[in-house]
Amino acid sequence: MEPATTVDSVVVCNPESGTGDYLSTVRQQAAEHGYRVRKTERAGHAVDLAGEAVDAGATFIAAAGGDGTLNEVVRGIEAVGALDSVTVGVIPCGTGNNFARNIGITGIHQAFETFESGERRWVDLAFADGRPFVNSCVGGLTAEASAETSADLKRRFGTTAYVISTLRTVRSFESIRVSVEMYDDPHVAPVWSGDAVGVLIGNGRRFPPSGSEQANMEDGRFDVTLVRATGSVGLLRTVAAERLFNQHTPWTSRYTVSAVDISVADDQPVAFSLDGEIIRRTQLSLRLQPKTLRIAVGDGYEPAPT
Numbered sequence: 001m002e003p004a005t006t007v008d009s010v011v012v013c014n015p016e017s018g019t020g021d022y023l024s025t026v027r028q029q030a031a032e033h034g035y036r037v038r039k040t041e042r043a044g045h046a047v048d049l050a051g052e053a054v055d056a057g058a059t060f061i062a063a064a065g066g067d068g069t070l071n072e073v074v075r076g077i078e079a080v081g082a083l084d085s086v087t088v089g090v091i092p093c094g095t096g097n098n099f100a101r102n103i104g105i106t107g108i109h110q111a112f113e114t115f116e117s118g119e120r121r122w123v124d125l126a127f128a129d130g131r132p133f134v135n136s137c138v139g140g141l142t143a144e145a146s147a148e149t150s151a152d153l154k155r156r157f158g159t160t161a162y163v164i165s166t167l168r169t170v171r172s173f174e175s176i177r178v179s180v181e182m183y184d185d186p187h188v189a190p191v192w193s194g195d196a197v198g199v200l201i202g203n204g205r206r207f208p209p210s211g212s213e214q215a216n217m218e219d220g221r222f223d224v225t226l227v228r229a230t231g232s233v234g235l236l237r238t239v240a241a242e243r244l245f246n247q248h249t250p251w252t253s254r255y256t257v258s259a260v261d262i263s264v265a266d267d268q269p270v271a272f273s274l275d276g277e278i279i280r281r282t283q284l285s286l287r288l289q290p291k292t293l294r295i296a297v298g299d300g301y302e303p304a305p306t
């Protein structure tokens, strides 16, 4: 007999994520496993739906979509003060699904199996000026590119859409002049300042030249990658190498720190992508709350990746 649908397990589904053709699979799996499905109707709606699910007694909320949908679900749970009573699941239906991969979730069916029998972990939750994010905060070129990447482009080209829009953006992009202050008790804070192509800060994600993109998300620390701009020709070369993050260049600096403050030198607000959601700021403070988010992880998840 099929399990009865309960209110304590809810799937918040974004029908616009990725190729948008998974809704029936998610509904069918949710019905089989006894989850209630709430479908978003607009950007930002997953924040409200997650909050409503908590109010209705949910103790498990899964985000079906990409990193942006997960971000909204977590923000909704945090907004109603329920991070300590709700477990979060991820059903990968987005374009990149970077966070899902980082926690060992590889497909829709495997996600539901994992929710049933897999491990739960407490992971760090990151905040940018008090706004939660799970995976990454990216400032500069890649954020501009992601703001420019339309849903249609993503549907047609998948992750390649981001590369296409990066190459388009690079024609008009000016590097950003920033000062990045990093704190790592008990050491003296390093300060990085200058013209940057990208400011890449990961909680769940790191930006290595090769190998796993999964960061340690239980260590109370950010993985910071700063890419220096070196004139227009250098900028193009840096972007070509670093955008795909397959090649190390001497313009890249990496740190592992517990807090970051970014100041933009002039008063032009810069685009920062928080899990793919764009905000524009001249100042941004990033903090971590260690082991604050309870999440269902797959077998491939490594708490301390090398």
Ligand SMILES: Nc1ncnc2c1ncn2[C@@H]1O[C@H](COP(=O)(O)OP(=O)(O)OP(=O)(O)O)[C@@H](O)[C@H]1O
Binding pocket: 014, 015, 016, 017, 018, 019, 040, 041, 042, 043, 044, 045, 046, 065, 066, 067, 068, 069, 070, 072, 093, 094, 095, 096, 097, 098, 154, 275, 276, 277
């Ligand atoms: N019903 C909806 N209509 C239009 N936009 C929506 C709707 N529901 C959610 N959104 C917005 O869709 C955006 C993209 O979602 P999401 O990040 O989940 O997918 P993606 O971009 O395809 O995947 P990824 O982030 O993994 O690359 C989010 O910013 C979200 O606010």
